[in-house]
Amino acid sequence: METFRLTGKHLSLLLALQEGPLETTQDLSQRVNYSRSTVAKYLKWLDGKLEESPKKFFRVVPEFDEAALGLFTLDVFLKTDNHESIMNLEQLCDAHPYTKYRARSYGGIPGLFAQFRIPIGTQNQLTTLLETKIKKKYLDSFWILPASHTQPIFSIARLEHWDNNSFTWDFDWSSWIESDIEIPAVKKPKQSTPMLDLLSKKDMHILSDMVHGARRKQKEIIDKLSKRGIEFTSQEFSRRLRILQEHFIQGYHVFIDPEAFDLYSNIILTANVEERFSLELQAKMLSNPIPFRSTLKIEDDFLFWYLRLPPSHMSRVLDYVHRNSSNLMVSLIDYENTEVYGIWPETYDEDSKSWRTSSEFMIDFND
Secondary structure, three states, X not given: OOOOOOOHHHHHHHHHHHHOOOOOHHHHHHHHOOOHHHHHHHHHHHOOOOOOOOOOOEXXXXXXXXXXXXXXXXXXXXEOOOHHHHHHHHHHXXXXXXXXXXXXXXXXXXXXXXXXXXXXXXXXXXXXXXXXXXXXXXXOEEEEOHHHHOOXXXXXXXXXXXXXXXXXXXXXXXXXXXXXXXXXXXXXXXXOOOOHHHOOHXXXXXXXXXXXXXXXXXXXXXXXXXXXXXXXXXHHHHHHHHHHHXXXXXXXXXXXXXXXXXXXXXXXXXXXXOHHHHHHHHHHHHHOOOOOEEEEEEEOOEEEXXXXXXXXXXXXXXXXXXXXXXXXXXXXXXXXXXXXXXXXXXHEEOOOOEEOOOHHHHOOOOO
């Protein structure tokens, strides 16, 4: 595989994008202190839109308000040591109508880590599907993580901690760990209620296509949908997009090609923790999050923490969690063998304003 070494300026711009995924070139230029024309040129190059661009290095995708869509995400480890079984499970994820994400996992739990964005009330169908795959020797076992129903706490890579001259991160883990912080009373986040009656099948095509890049101009998305037979006028598209952004999109994430930052490792930590540490960690991540991309979920005494950080910083976070937990497992995630999935429009039944949930659709789809 050919590797394309990016400059410090390229990497700084990618970090700025993570802080402002939909910001204008003017806003981004102020973040990185480059001229607007330089930012515009670098963005096109990184987006694979120039003739000399070697590839596409980033993708901005929407973070859906799943509760408003009547969906929720299940985090699942699919355990197997067999390489052929891993490839079969990847094909299963590719074919499943409600897959959200998959990645190969090594170490603590070998096999696949997968996320399924499924209709509320259909966990039993997914469990039945995975049990049939155990019987067919596709996998040894599966583990639906206890924190699947918990509202995650996200952190992003922050430009202020990045030195684009030395290609290093400046972050004092000791100060962060030892800092005193007021632990607020735990509040359950208010969840949206399902609003599927507002949606059409054409809306699902918009949501699905936005996973391929939400920074694109509206005309580019309209033209792409038109090639699939989904027609919008510019006024209709703008109106529908406003409704989607108001009710069904709660933010945006930036997925960066693994070749851009070969300084990163991706790990998943699972452990049991006491309430004191649980509340302390959540308070720290909400008030002063670490400057690395991560997803933290804690439910009762169970901790799930997906981290993407430089290897030189890994020992500190591992020591911190290990000292404050039991049953710690560390799984290395293969960032190159990952896939992110959008919403498949055919999962939505426009007539009934509901998701398709039959056994034929969710269990027997690949027989």
